[in-house]
Amino acid sequence: MTTAPSSLSVSRKGGSWLLDETPASDVFTPEKLSEEHRMMAKTTTEFVDNEVLPSLDRLEEKDWQLARSLVRRCGELGLLGIGVPEEYGGLDLDKASSLAVVERIGPSASFATTFGGQANLCILPLVLFGTPEQKQKYLPRLVTGELVGAYALSESGSGSDALAAKTRATKLPDGSWSLSGEKMWISNGGFADVFIIFAKVDGEHFTAFIVERAFPGFSSGKEEHKMGLHGSSTTPIVLQDVRVPAGNVLGEIGKGHKVALNTLNYGRFSLGAMSSGGCRAAIGAAARYAAERRQFGQPIASFGAIKHKLGEMTARTFALESLVYRTAGLIDASLGPAPHEGAAIARAFEEYAVEASISKVAGSEILDYVLDENVQIHGGNGFVKDYPAERYYRDARVNRIFEGTNEINRLLIPGMLIRRALKGELPLIAAAKRLQDEVLSPSVASAGFGDQGVLDEEMRTVGAFKKVALMVIGTAMQTYGEKLTDEQEVVSFAADILIEVYAAESAVLRARESSTSRHAHSDLKVQAARVFVNDAALRVDAAARSALAAMADGDTLRTLMAALRRILKTSPANTVAMRRALADAVVAGRGYILD
Ligand SMILES: Cc1cc2nc3c(=O)[nH]c(=O)nc-3n(C[C@H](O)[C@H](O)[C@H](O)COP(=O)(O)OP(=O)(O)OC[C@H]3O[C@@H](n4cnc5c(N)ncnc54)[C@H](O)[C@@H]3O)c2cc1C
Numbered sequence: 286m287t288t289a290p291s292s293l294s295v296s297r298k299g300g301s302w303l304l305d306e307t308p309a310s311d312v313f314t315p316e317k318l319s320e321e322h323r324m325m326a327k328t329t330t331e332f333v334d335n336e337v338l339p340s341l342d343r344l345e346e347k348d349w350q351l352a353r354s355l356v357r358r359c360g361e362l363g364l365l366g367i368g369v370p371e372e373y374g375g376l377d378l379d380k381a382s383s384l385a386v387v388e389r390i391g392p393s394a395s396f397a398t399t400f401g402g403q404a405n406l407c408i409l410p411l412v413l414f415g416t417p418e419q420k421q422k423y424l425p426r427l428v429t430g431e432l433v434g435a436y437a438l439s440e441s442g443s444g445s446d447a448l449a450a451k452t453r454a455t456k457l458p459d460g461s462w463s464l465s466g467e468k469m470w471i472s473n474g475g476f477a478d479v480f481i482i483f484a485k486v487d488g489e490h491f492t493a494f495i496v497e498r499a500f501p502g503f504s505s506g507k508e509e510h511k512m513g514l515h516g517s518s519t520t521p522i523v524l525q526d527v528r529v530p531a532g533n534v535l536g537e538i539g540k541g542h543k544v545a546l547n548t549l550n551y552g553r554f555s556l557g558a559m560s561s562g563g564c565r566a567a568i569g570a571a572a573r574y575a576a577e578r579r580q581f582g583q584p585i586a587s588f589g590a591i592k593h594k595l596g597e598m599t600a601r602t603f604a605l606e607s608l609v610y611r612t613a614g615l616i617d618a619s620l621g622p623a624p625h626e627g628a629a630i631a632r633a634f635e636e637y638a639v640e641a642s643i644s645k646v647a648g649s650e651i652l653d654y655v656l657d658e659n660v661q662i663h664g665g666n667g668f669v670k671d672y673p674a675e676r677y678y679r680d681a682r683v684n685r686i687f688e689g690t691n692e693i694n695r696l697l698i699p700g701m702l703i704r705r706a707l708k709g710e711l712p713l714i715a716a717a718k719r720l721q722d723e724v725l726s727p728s729v730a731s732a733g734f735g736d737q738g739v740l741d742e743e744m745r746t747v748g749a750f751k752k753v754a755l756m757v758i759g760t761a762m763q764t765y766g767e768k769l770t771d772e773q774e775v776v777s778f779a780a781d782i783l784i785e786v787y788a789a790e791s792a793v794l795r796a797r798e799s800s801t802s803r804h805a806h807s808d809l810k811v812q813a814a815r816v817f818v819n820d821a822a823l824r825v826d827a828a829a830r831s832a833l834a835a836m837a838d839g840d841t842l843r844t845l846m847a848a849l850r851r852i853l854k855t856s857p858a859n860t861v862a863m864r865r866a867l868a869d870a871v872v873a874g875r876g877y878i879l880d
Pocket of ligand 1: 437443444472473687691
């Protein structure tokens with residue numbers, strides 16, 4: 286019997302945080318993890334530290350038997366079946382459990398990709414879209430790790446434009462299918478047994494199929510020579526008239542996009558969580574190195590320039606962690622207690638697709654920032670292979686490319702919100718109109734936003750970010766109408782602002798809640814949130830100015846700029862002192878200590 290934890294966030298519609306005020310107590314945070322969650326996180330950390338990290342060199346030599354045995358170990362530890370119904374050998378736990386695990390898998394670098402290929406890209410679409418027969422046939426052995434899974438969507442000519450795939454499926458007289466074509470860059474491609482492969486029926490109807498390596502006509506090509514992730518298999522998949530049984534269509538014919546997109550929605554959320562885990566590990570490595578490395582007769586951790594880096598790495602990681610946990614809580618609140626039906630899970634992922642894209646973009650970019658500074662803190666030792674800093678730096682770069690590039694995800698973030706608004710699901714247009722009326726009145730300022738005594742000013746600043754987001758989106762809709770999608774730069778600036786809104790609000794709400802509940806290190810959490818909001822204000826201002834200047838000129842632009850200045854009127858905080866406090870704490874604790 287499994288239980289879903291009760292301390293999850295209140296159910297809200299995806300994207301509603303842009304228009305509504307959220308009480309801090311409604312938000313799921315790492316501090317609210319149950320004992321069960323913490324046990325799973327601990328088990329995963331021990332597995333990664335004791336079994337995966339010592340194996341990385343052998344994995345990088347393409348020892349795929351070792352990779353298979355590590356997948357098997359994940360199965361034994363129960364890490365592969367967290368979201369799988371009990372009848373197929375899983376635990377059917379909440380997404381907070383998955384998050385606690387993938388966050389700890391994140392630092393395992395190459396192996397995190399192997400794990401993701403199995404759990405997120407093969408097991409998950411089977412749970413979401415499989416028939417009872419398909420689930421019975423494949424899930425139990427995927428959950429134990431006896432079978433290894435993969436997901437083959439991309440082709441050499443269709444990466445971002447995945448629906449333009451050329452792989453064809455033709456129905457044969459006995460009802461089975463013949464698949465022909467070539468897939469590219471497939472994770473686990475060199476040794477997986479079961480593949481979710483996308484092909485077009487009669488060159489037209491995009492459809493997902495379950496394909497086994499053992500089917501005649503199936504082969505995988507040579508391993509790619511990559512910048513990083515050398516311990517993860519990436520190969521092309523060649524399909525030459527591969528005979529696929531009639532019962533192996535996954536989902537409906539012509540509805541492969543649903544399988545692909547819902548799988549990616551979860552993959553994006555999960556990548557945000559893995560990135561947060563990677564950040565935590567890198568902060569630990571950087572803090573330990575800074576404490577031990579001495580120059581000019583003192584530890585480099587005593588220098589302000591190094592404190593600035595450690596403080597900023599910590600503040601950004603705090604915001605990232607806050608937003609991924611908040612998102613897990615939202616998904617869980619909408620799912621309710623187990624058992625969870627595949628269709629209901631798919632609906633929940635779709636509801637929070639905007640938040641998943643934000644997790645992916647913020648996660649991959651904050652991780653790149655943190656890993657870059659980790660190399661810098663290590664100096665020359667950061668550039669040589671004796672220390673893991675250089676491997677992490679190379680391994681992480683692909684996160685901005687796969688699971689939908691960050692450019693594509695940026696376009697999706699405002700795009701999905703606007704689509705919901707046009708369908709009447711989110712009152713964004715009315716809110717933007719109201720704001721426009723306010724903008725013409727010189728009295729507009731950042732309004733009060735749930736004063737609670739802690740971080741009130743930051744909360745008001747987040748309220749101001751929301752107004753700026755509405756101003757930019759409203760002006761863009763009015764200026765470009767249906768042609769807004771052609772204006773990618775403006776849409777991307779709007780996405781940048783929305784990402785800052787969600788990240789900053791999540792950090793502030795968590796720090797507030799932590800402070801009210803007197804959690805450990807709540808004073809540091811408040812400082813991390815203040816640092817993040819202070820600098821987010823500068824980023825929001827820059828993005829808004831660039832977007833508005835692209836859409837207006839003359840008096841209109843002057844009016845908009847005056848309104849922007851009034852809305853975003855914030856006093857700078859002493860972030861130098863706060864970053865120093867954060868840096869001193871992570872150095873003293875020899876790691877990220879804000880969870
Ligand atoms: C290590 C690794 C593992 C991978 N694993 C898998 C896997 O397991 N399964 C799988 O199916 N695929 C996998 N991929 C493929 C990955 O998903 C694609 O590389 C990714 O989707 C980008 O596609 P692309 O490489 O064709 O780039 P392109 O789509 O050609 O993009 C090139 C550039 O153009 C930009 N761009 C493209 N279209 C637009 C647009 N409309 N507007 C604005 N900018 C645009 C992109 O953002 C990017 O910056 C993997 C890739 C790598 C490197």
